[in-house]
Amino acid sequence: xxxxxxxxxxxxxxxxxxxxxxxxxxxxxxxxxxxxxxxxxxxxxxxxxxxxxxxxxxxxxxxxxxxxxxxxxxxxxxxxxxxxxxxxxxxxxxxxxxxxxxxxxxxxxxxxxxxxxxxxxxxxxxxxxxxxxxxxxxxxxxxxxxxxxxxxxxxxxxxxxxxxxxxxxxxxxxxxxxxxxxxxxxxxxxxxxxxxxxxxxxxxxxxxxxxxxxxxxxxxxxxxxxxxxxxxxxxxxxxxxxxxxxxxxxxxxxxxxxxxxxxxxxxxxxxxxxxxxxxxxxxxxxxxxxxxxxxxxxx
Numbered sequence: 560x561x562x563x564x565x566x567x568x569x570x571x572x573x574x575x576x577x578x579x580x581x582x583x584x585x586x587x588x589x590x591x592x593x594x595x596x597x598x599x600x601x602x603x604x605x606x607x608x609x610x611x612x613x614x615x616x617x618x619x620x621x622x623x624x625x626x627x628x629x630x631x632x633x634x635x636x637x638x639x640x641x642x643x644x645x646x647x648x649x650x651x652x653x654x655x656x657x658x659x660x661x662x663x664x665x666x667x668x669x670x671x672x673x674x675x676x677x678x679x680x681x682x683x684x685x686x687x688x689x690x691x692x693x694x695x696x697x698x699x700x701x702x703x704x705x706x707x708x709x710x711x712x713x714x715x716x717x718x719x720x721x722x723x724x725x726x727x728x729x730x731x732x733x734x735x736x737x738x739x740x741x742x743x744x745x746x747x748x749x750x751x752x753x754x755x756x757x758x759x760x761x762x763x764x765x766x767x768x769x770x771x772x773x774x775x776x777x778x779x780x781x782x783x784x785x786x787x788x789x790x791x792x793x794x795x796x797x798x799x800x801x802x803x804x805x806x807x808x809x810x811x812x813x814x815x816x817x818x819x820x821x822x823x824x825x826x827x828x829x830x831x832x833x834x835x836x837x838x839x840x841x842x843x844x845x846x847x848x849x850x851x852x853x854x855x856x857x858x
Contacts, residue, residue, distance in 0.1 A: 560582070560583055560584075560744075560833060560834065560835045561580070561581070561582050561742065561744065561749060561771075561833070561834040561835075562580070562581045562582075562583075562605065562831060562832070562833050562834075563579075563580050563773075563799055563801050563824075563826055563831065563832040563833075564578075564579040564580070564581070564598050564601055564602070564801075564803075564826070564831055565803060565826035565827070565829075565830045565831045565832070566595075566597070566598075566803040566826075566827075567826070567827075567830040567831075568830070569597055574595075575594070575624050575803065575804050576594055576595040576597055576598060576624075576803045577592070577593070577594015577595050577598065577623065577624030577625055577626075577627065577628070577803055578591075578592040578593075578594050578598075578619075578624065578625055578753075578777075578801045578803060579591075579592055579593045579594060579595075579598035579599075579601075579602060579628065579801075580592060580751060580773070580801065581602055581605055581614075582700065582701075582742050582744060582749075583605065583606075583609045583611065584700050584744045584745075585700075586609075586610075586611060587611070587615070587698050587700060588605075588606055588609065588611045588613075588614035588615070589614060589615050589616075589617065589698070589700070589701055589742065590602055590614045590615070590616045590617070590632070591616075591617045591619065591740055591742075591751050591753075592617070592618060592619050592625040592626075592753065593616070593625075593626075593627075593628030593629050593631075593632060594623065594624040594625050594626065594627055594628055594803065595624075595627050595628045596627070596628050596631045597628075598628045599628035599629070599631040599632045599635075600631070602614070602628070602632065602637075603632070603635060603637055606637060612637070613636070613637055613638060613639035614632070614637060614638060614639065615638075615639055615640055615641075615642065615697075615698065615701075616629060616632065616638050616640070616641045616642070617641070617642045617643065617690075617701070617738060617740055617751075618641060618642070618643040618678070618738070619643075619737040619738045619739075619740075619751070619752075619753025619754065619755075620643075620644075620733045620734060620736065620737045620738070620753055620754060621643075621675050621677050621678050621733055622733055622734070622754065623677075624803070624804070625753065625754070626677055626678075629641070629681070630680070630681070630684075633681065633684050633685050634684075638685050639686070640685065640686040640687075640688050640696075641681065641685050641686070641687055641688065642688045642689075642690050642693065642697065642703075642738070643678060643687070643688075643689075643690065643738060644689065644690055644691070644711060644736065644738060645678075645687060645688075645689040645692075646671045646675060646715060647668060647671055647672075648689055648691075648692065649712065649715075650664045650667045650668050650671070651664060652712055653667055653671075653712060653715060653716050653719060654667050656712050656713065656716035657716050657719060657720045659720065659722075667719060670719050671719070674718065674719065674733075690703045690738050691703075691708060699743075700742060700743050700744055701740060701741065701742055701743075702740070702741040702743070703738070703739075703740065703741075704739040704740060704741050704750065704760070704761070704764060705738075705739040705755075705759055705760055705761045705764065706735075706736050706737075706738075706739065706755065706759040706760075706761070707761050710736065710758075710759050710761075711736045713727070714727050714732050714735050714736040714759075715732060715736060717732060718732030718733070727756070728756035728757075728758040728759070729756060729781065730754065730755070730756040730776070733754075734753075734754035734755065734756070734776060735754075735755060735756045735758075735759055736755070736759060737752065737753030737754050737755035737759070737775075738753060739751065739752050739753065739755060739759070739760060741769075744836065745835075745836040745837055746836070747770040747771065747834075747836045748768065748769045748770050748771075749769065749770065749771040749772070749773070749799075749834075750764075750766070750769045750771070750772045750773065751773045752772070752773045752774070752775040753773075753775065753776075754775060754776040754777070755775050755776075756775065756782065757775060757782050757785040757786055757789065760789075766786065766789045766790045767789075767790045767791050767792075767793045767796070769796070770795065770796070770797065770836075771796075771797045771798075771799055771834065772786060772790070772796065772797075772798055772799065773798075773799045773800075773801060774786060774798050774799065774800050774814075774823075777800065777801060777802040777803075777804050778800035778802050778814045778823075778825065779814075780813040780814045780816075780817045783798070783814055783817055783818065784817055786798070787817075787818075787821060796821070796822065797822045797823075797824060798818070798821055798822065798823045798824070799823075799824055799832060800814065800823060800824065800825040800826065800827070801826050802825055802826055802827035802828075803826060803827065804827075
């Protein structure tokens with residue numbers, strides 16, 4: 560089962576509790592992002608309910624609304640390993656991209672440690688694995704999709720350089736290069752995108768072959784529009800919006816207008832999303848997709 564946690568019902572309705580997406584499949588648990596201790600506690604209950612001691616965690620990027628619950632999961636001993644982009648491995652490549660004689664590998668390393676200091680705090684607490692070098696260590700139900708290596712280097716080098724601004728493709732550097740992950744369960748395929756920009760999703764990825772796609776950056780409508788165009792005509796596609804952003808501009812209200820004719824499930828509007836393909840009826844070809852819909856999926 561795949562579960563996208565909502566902050567509906569949490570005590571402080573103005574707080575940004577962030578994202579947390581959990582797959583439990585055949586004794587394996589994968590947690591993609593965990594933006595708050597509140598989400599982490601619920602994630603642990605899901606592990607317990609499924610009699611799973613430890614989960615594999617994937618951190619899409621280091622913003623607090625994707626990261627802040629992960630230290631709690633680690634302290635509770637519930638993380639087997641954490642996959643993310645470990646930039647210190649790529650100091651030489653980043654230095655070459657920046658092409659500034661004033662910079663050295665050491666200064667690039669210091670800049671990475673400063674920019675990604677929260678990830679650095681985890682290094683002695685849990686096994687940290689790099690999505691590029693260690694993709695072969697992922698379980699069969701998950702697959703690293705993007706960003707491709709060159710896009711990541713271009714984005715991060717721009718952020719570390721500082722001479723060319725701190726955005727790329729209308730996103731912050733850390734958002735744009737979010738780790739994209741494919742999950743497969745019960746013959747269904749899910750694409751998780753974090754806060755990436757659609758340009759970071761490799762052109763080789765055929766979006767219309769997925770059953771579920773997480774719309775990037777909490778359903779940011781300019782990104783959603785691009786994803787809709789790339790998917791094309793797929794009457795069975797379901798789009799997931801993890802929008803636990805409090806009062807910030809996650810795009811949900813404008814997304815309603817942009818998503819006419821698409822099947823969109825949104826945690827901010829409806830609460831938790833739960834997907835169990837064994838209990839989900841798939842519409843026959845020719846089904847006309849409704850306007851924005853609420854309610855749980857599959858249960």
